[in-house]
Amino acid sequence: xxxxxxxxxxxxxxxxxxxxxxxxxxxxxxxxxxxxxxxxxxxxxxxxxxxxxxxxxxxxxxxxxxxxxxxxxxxxxxxxxxxxxxxxxxxxxxxxxxxxxxxxxxxxxxxxxxxxxxxxxxxxxxxxxxxxxxxxxxxxxxxxxxxxxxxxxxxxxxxxxxxxxxxxxxxxxxxxxxxxxxxxxxxxxxxxxxxxxxxxxxxxxxxxxxxxxxxxxxxxxxxxxxxxxxxxxxxxxxxxxxxxxxxxxxxxxxxxxxxxxxxxxxxxxxxxxxxxxxxxxxxxxxxxxxxxxxxxxxxxxxxxxxxxxxxxxxxxxxxxxxxxxxxxxxxxxxxxxxxxxxxxxxxxxxxxxxxxxxxxxxxxxxxxxxxxxxxxxxxxx
Amino acid sequence: xxxxxxxxxxxxxxxxxxxxxxxxxxxxxxxxxxxxxxxxxxxxxxxxxxxxxxxxxxxxxxxxxxxxxxxxxxxxxxxxxxxxxxxxxxxxxxxxxxxxxxxxxxxxxxxxxxxxxxxxxxxxxxxxxxxxxxxxxxxxxxxxxxxxxxxxxxxxxxxxxxxxxxxxxxxxxxxxxxxxxxxxxxxxxxxxxxxxxxxxxxxxxxxxxxxxxxxxxxxxxxxxxxxxxxxxxxxxx
Numbered sequence: 001x002x003x004x005x006x007x008x009x010x011x012x013x014x015x016x017x018x019x020x021x022x023x024x025x026x027x028x029x030x031x032x033x034x035x036x037x038x039x040x041x042x043x044x045x046x047x048x049x050x051x052x053x054x055x056x057x058x059x060x061x062x063x064x065x066x067x068x069x070x071x072x073x074x075x076x077x078x079x080x081x082x083x084x085x086x087x088x089x090x091x092x093x094x095x096x097x098x099x100x101x102x103x104x105x106x107x108x109x110x111x112x113x114x115x116x117x118x119x120x121x122x123x124x125x126x127x128x129x130x131x132x133x134x135x136x137x138x139x140x141x142x143x144x145x146x147x148x149x150x151x152x153x154x155x156x157x158x159x160x161x162x163x164x165x166x167x168x169x170x171x172x173x174x175x176x177x178x179x180x181x182x183x184x185x186x187x188x189x190x191x192x193x194x195x196x197x198x199x200x201x202x203x204x205x206x207x208x209x210x211x212x213x214x215x216x217x218x219x220x221x222x223x224x225x226x227x228x229x230x231x232x233x234x235x236x237x238x239x240x241x242x243x244x245x246x247x248x249x250x251x252x253x254x255x256x257x258x259x260x261x262x263x264x265x266x267x268x269x270x271x272x273x274x275x276x277x278x279x280x281x282x283x284x285x286x287x288x289x290x291x292x293x294x295x296x297x298x299x300x301x302x303x304x305x306x307x308x309x310x311x312x313x314x315x316x317x318x319x320x321x322x323x324x325x326x327x328x329x330x331x332x333x334x335x336x337x338x339x340x341x342x343x344x345x346x347x348x349x350x351x352x353x354x355x356x357x358x359x360x361x362x363x364x365x366x367x368x369x370x371x372x373x374x375x376x377x378x379x380x381x
Numbered sequence: 382x383x384x385x386x387x388x389x390x391x392x393x394x395x396x397x398x399x400x401x402x403x404x405x406x407x408x409x410x411x412x413x414x415x416x417x418x419x420x421x422x423x424x425x426x427x428x429x430x431x432x433x434x435x436x437x438x439x440x441x442x443x444x445x446x447x448x449x450x451x452x453x454x455x456x457x458x459x460x461x462x463x464x465x466x467x468x469x470x471x472x473x474x475x476x477x478x479x480x481x482x483x484x485x486x487x488x489x490x491x492x493x494x495x496x497x498x499x500x501x502x503x504x505x506x507x508x509x510x511x512x513x514x515x516x517x518x519x520x521x522x523x524x525x526x527x528x529x530x531x532x533x534x535x536x537x538x539x540x541x542x543x544x545x546x547x548x549x550x551x552x553x554x555x556x557x558x559x560x561x562x563x564x565x566x567x568x569x570x571x572x573x574x575x576x577x578x579x580x581x582x583x584x585x586x587x588x589x590x591x592x593x594x595x596x597x598x599x600x601x602x603x604x605x606x607x608x609x610x611x612x613x614x615x616x617x618x
Binding site: 001 | 431434435438440441466467468469470471473475477481483484485486490493494495497498503526554
């Protein structure tokens with residue numbers, strides 16, 4: 001039996017491909033939107049995975065340090081060793097800063113850590129040039145996305161920092177590039193005031209901030225100990241909020257990423273609906289263009305099923321071609337975006353399923369037109 | 382019902398609208414057309430030529446009456462068959478003013494589409510199509526697209542398509558309207574030859590008086606009734 005859909009597409013191949021490419025670009029954007037969400041999830045976990053702490057001890061009743069601001073005393077890192085099960089602990093700071101560049105400042109998240117400490121947040125696998133921090137002051141490790149080169153000097157606060165190492169693919173949960181500085185420098189940047197500010201505070205009778213504060217104490221638990229039980233002990237004893245690694249991930253994904261995820265989900269849904277409507281309109285137009293032929297086919301006695309299968313097949317093929325073009329498009333452009341885009345095969349298959357269903361739904365408008373076509377209109381010019 | 386009768390119509394009525402808006406188009410039309418006859422259907426515009434053609438072609442339902450196609454009574458105050466489309470597919474061939482070939486199918490596919498729908502094998506359908514194309518002297522265009530053929534060639538393909546399902550009846554709606562005098566006569570001669578050789582009844586709607594001498598019968602709609610006219614002058618055989 002002659003495949004009417006195949007013949008029709010072959011007859012107007014150029015038009016069909018251009019149409020599929022247009023719809024494909026929309027689907028490519030859908031894939032990129034999903035990729036943005038996946039990228040956010042990956043970004044959210046990079047720092048957690050690199051630090052690889054079992055426990056995150058923060059200011060009581062806060063979700064810090066990523067979801068809420070948190071301040072704890074640095075010496076807590078030593079005190080918690082008395083809790084049974086603590087293997088290693090370290091104090092860390094996290095703060096948003098702007099690195100000055102001639103063209104435009106770069107917004108980054110600075111991770112402050114004790115360079116002699118037990119837990120190092122720099123994953124050696126991500127270090128692509130230079131070295132980790134070795135000196136207590138004025139050294140900085142930056143991620144390649146900041147654009148800084150090794151040995152370059154960066155002015156932060158009152159001092160110049162030398163770039164000693166460059167990492168790749170290190171970003172905060174918000175997608176900002178990460179830089180690493182020593183804890184002492186970080187405390188200075190976060191908690192030190194300028195001389196004028198100090199003078200002003202003294203005049204007002206305000207005590208100046210303590211610089212031995214940090215944002216979080218991270219700890220690893222000895223093997224054989226239950227992480228949840230150790231966390232519970234610290235909560236009771238020190239009146240701190242303590243989160244396990246899993247809980248911290250949940251805070252990041254639920255509290256920090258969830259709203260963005262919902263927003264992206266809504267955009268994605270709207271785009272899929274728009275794509276479906278566009279496919280339906282295209283199929284409707286393609287059907288309208290063939291109404292005379294359809295009337296003649298009906299007049300000659302061709303069954304509706306044969307004509308309907310042509311419309312449905314064409315719609316499905318349009319969907320499939322658009323999906324293929326969408327994939328090609330998304331893979332061509334995804335790395336041009338400033339934030340991480342993660343394109344995953346299961347997401348693409350999921351979208352394929354959605355597009356097949358959307359194409360079937362879209363074909364209904366063409367099918368309806370076929371059913372209503374009057375064979376009598378073929379006679380009489 | 383005689384065996385050589387291709388179309389028999391009895392007391393056929395077609396009205397449009399109801400009450401004050403009632404328009405009577407055909408009233409108690411009765412006629413019979415035999416196999417092998419080429420019949421012209423003439424009438425002024427709006428007299429109901431196309432309506433009559435559509436009723437015989439099982440496209441438009443009459444208001445009342447009876448229609449036989451061959452030995453099968455297809456209408457007896459209602460359609461006798463559930464699927465009138467199957468009747469068209471199996472018994473009737475259509476030829477239109479323009480060729481109306483399907484533009485995305487080549488000539489061979491245009492001709493074999495209907496037979497294949499009628500469960501004729503692709504091989505047999507192609508063989509029949511080749512014979513028809515040879516018969517109509519356009520066998521060399523079998524795999525060309527309609528857009529590559531002239532108007533006259535396409536009209537011959539349309540005739541081949543109408544014959545492909547071995548119909549008992551061909552209904553032609555002004556098949557020469559778009560052709561010059563010489564080609565019009567050529568097409569009518571071809572239809573006459575087909576009617577005789579294929580034993581098919583052909584009803585052709587026409588306004589072209591120059592081709593009337595080639596028809597076996599002239600059927601006219603006058604005052605909503607069917608009347609048969611004798612040709613003035615000699616009939617061309």
